[in-house]
Amino acid sequence: MNTNxxxxxxxxxxxxxxxxxxxxxxxxxxxxxxxxxxxxNRTSFLHAIMAALGSDDASLKGDADKGQVELAIGxxxxxxxxxxxxxxxxxxxxxxxxxxxxxDLFAFLLESxxxxxxxxxxxxxxxxxxxxxxxxxxxxxxxxxTSERERLQDELDELDSLKSDLPGLEEERRQLTDDIExxxxxxxxxxxxxxxxDADVETQRAEKQELEERLAxxxxxxxxxxxxxxxxxxEKESRExxxxxxxxxEDELDDLPESPAADxxxxxxxxxxxRSRKQSLEADVDELQSxxxxxxxxxxxxxxxxxxxxxxxxxxxxxxxxxxxVECWTCGSTVETDQIEATxxxxxxxxxxKLADVREIEDExxxxxxxxxxxxxxxxxxxxxxxxxxxxxxELERTADAIExxxxxREDVTAEIEALEDEVEARDDETYSEVLDxxxxxxxxxxxxxxxENxxxxxxxxxxxxxxxxxxxxxxxxxxxxxxxxxxxxxxxIERLERDAVDAFNAHMDDVLARLGYENLDRIWLERTEQxxxxxxxxxxxxxxxLHVIRSTSxxxxxxxTIDHLSESxxxxxxxxxxxxxxxxxxxxxxxxxxxxxxxxxxxxNRIAALVEYFEEFVPxxxxxLLPEDAQALDDEYxxxxxx
Numbered sequence: 001m002n003t004n005x006x007x008x009x010x011x012x013x014x015x016x017x018x019x020x021x022x023x024x025x026x027x028x029x030x031x032x033x034x035x036x037x038x039x040x041n042r043t044s045f046l047h048a049i050m051a052a053l054g055s056d057d058a059s060l061k062g063d064a065d066k067g068q069v070e071l072a073i074g075x076x077x078x079x080x081x082x083x084x085x086x087x088x089x090x091x092x093x094x095x096x097x098x099x100x101x102x103x104d105l106f107a108f109l110l111e112s113x114x115x116x117x118x119x120x121x122x123x124x125x126x127x128x129x130x131x132x133x134x135x136x137x138x139x140x141x142x143x144x145x146t147s148e149r150e151r152l153q154d155e156l157d158e159l160d161s162l163k164s165d166l167p168g169l170e171e172e173r174r175q176l177t178d179d180i181e182x183x184x185x186x187x188x189x190x191x192x193x194x195x196x197x198d199a200d201v202e203t204q205r206a207e208k209q210e211l212e213e214r215l216a217x218x219x220x221x222x223x224x225x226x227x228x229x230x231x232x233x234x235e236k237e238s239r240e241x242x243x244x245x246x247x248x249x250e251d252e253l254d255d256l257p258e259s260p261a262a263d264x265x266x267x268x269x270x271x272x273x274x275r276s277r278k279q280s281l282e283a284d285v286d287e288l289q290s291x292x293x294x295x296x297x298x299x300x301x302x303x304x305x306x307x308x309x310x311x312x313x314x315x316x317x318x319x320x321x322x323x324x325x326v327e328c329w330t331c332g333s334t335v336e337t338d339q340i341e342a343t344x345x346x347x348x349x350x351x352x353x354k355l356a357d358v359r360e361i362e363d364e365x366x367x368x369x370x371x372x373x374x375x376x377x378x379x380x381x382x383x384x385x386x387x388x389x390x391x392x393x394x395e396l397e398r399t400a401d402a403i404e405x406x407x408x409x410r411e412d413v414t415a416e417i418e419a420l421e422d423e424v425e426a427r428d429d430e431t432y433s434e435v436l437d438x439x440x441x442x443x444x445x446x447x448x449x450x451x452x453e454n455x456x457x458x459x460x461x462x463x464x465x466x467x468x469x470x471x472x473x474x475x476x477x478x479x480x481x482x483x484x485x486x487x488x489x490x491x492x493x494i495e496r497l498e499r500d501a502v503d504a505f506n507a508h509m510d511d512v513l514a515r516l517g518y519e520n521l522d523r524i525w526l527e528r529t530e531q532x533x534x535x536x537x538x539x540x541x542x543x544x545x546x547l548h549v550i551r552s553t554s555x556x557x558x559x560x561x562t563i564d565h566l567s568e569s570x571x572x573x574x575x576x577x578x579x580x581x582x583x584x585x586x587x588x589x590x591x592x593x594x595x596x597x598x599x600x601x602x603x604x605x606n607r608i609a610a611l612v613e614y615f616e617e618f619v620p621x622x623x624x625x626l627l628p629e630d631a632q633a634l635d636d637e638y639x640x641x642x643x644x
Contacts, residue, residue, distance in 0.1 A: 025045070032641060050104075062290055149480065180453060600624070
């Protein structure tokens, strides 16, 4: 909703909706009073506004095939169309709200409104206040945040473990560096001795050259052998990682619940059954809408003097008499209009009950669809895991083949080294004995230096990786703190909403009672309590709202009374204030700038005026349907509409 729209003038144009043939009404910000007698289309106009705002509680005029409501606020226009085809009424257009649930509960306060009637019917007030809250979504968010908190905590725990590893790695790096320096120093010494020996055996250079070639071959073969050993270790490590990965995949696969095709088929059948039931109920609602609209039209015609009927002799009957009797257009008997209005109201209530059934089925349908989607996701995950397992098995087989090939090659190279060593030994004589030993020592030192340098490189990479990971520690701690705060917020969201609702009701009820001045009625207040209830085999704690009524005697003594002893006027006021508390707690004014009121006849005129003045403080557009005598008590500055 555009927040700037809340204080702008609105225009509502209605055509063939409810009992209205055609009308257009301007609604300035503030209070608009629809003044008139019963059956003068005031309630039909309120239903039309509700339709434009997104509610389903409106009907097409009984004698029309098409109708619409258009709501213009500022530069924006919202529409709702009704079309009758083959006895069924369908709706379309672009209404103000995508989801009217909260507005239906706390903004459209007609006589049958659930929040308004909750006190009189002794309904569960807590459940009604919490009805718009998606508690399942809150639970899902709590689970998501809990998982995220555990993941971040695991990361921090891992970083703590890495911190403890760092000193040992740094000490290992120092020792390896010292070891390399020592070996290089030793290699320099050996090479110096070899240079000295070379001067003594200059005359036998040819033999020495051949020996050096064999020694070079020996060094090369030893390097090759080390590379093979390294490759074997790498493949073995890879094999262990693949085995671990395979175990994880198998564990995850075992943890997945079975989702046979039969279960999915059963869910699909349930979805189809619920859809059929919903369509049937919607057809009933359309039919009831048509019946209500037809009877409202006939009642309007009768009370406006436009309805005439023939008596047994065929003469035209007198117009409506003072007791407001008319000839029933269904059975032909003479009845009071109040009886017909009561029947129409019962039809409306039946329509509301069926709409409630539709909403329940929609909720159940959403749950079943979600369960079906979850089953499909699990099946997809199962298939993905099975593919990954197959790929892992293939990779394990490849690794085993590689290890086998490398092992065979290692044996071949080892045999070649032994043959070279034998050949070198065979050439050994007194002249070259010391040279040969020095060459062997140099070869071994070079090999040891290369191996130690590789080990040093591994340690330094591990240290660098740990230091990189530790650089993220502050960021992870900040994210963990934020997740903990979000988790705390989600876990207390429902409790906060309950407490806010109780506080809002109590504060506004005190203010309203002070303004309305009911005799010996001191206070009506809500108390949030905790109750132990059984869910299946376990007991759990559930919150509830208890309504208290406090009265006082003529002597000033106070006592607690019951809801049953409240007058009709007091019950009506209490229900309206409860609805206002829901309106404020759920911030309804931020999504819909209207509140609609009717059927206030049980409250006397002066108190209606005080109540409207109080509600005006919280509602951008307050539209009230009143009898003419009640409307006279309201502020003359309020916009009044008398012709619909």
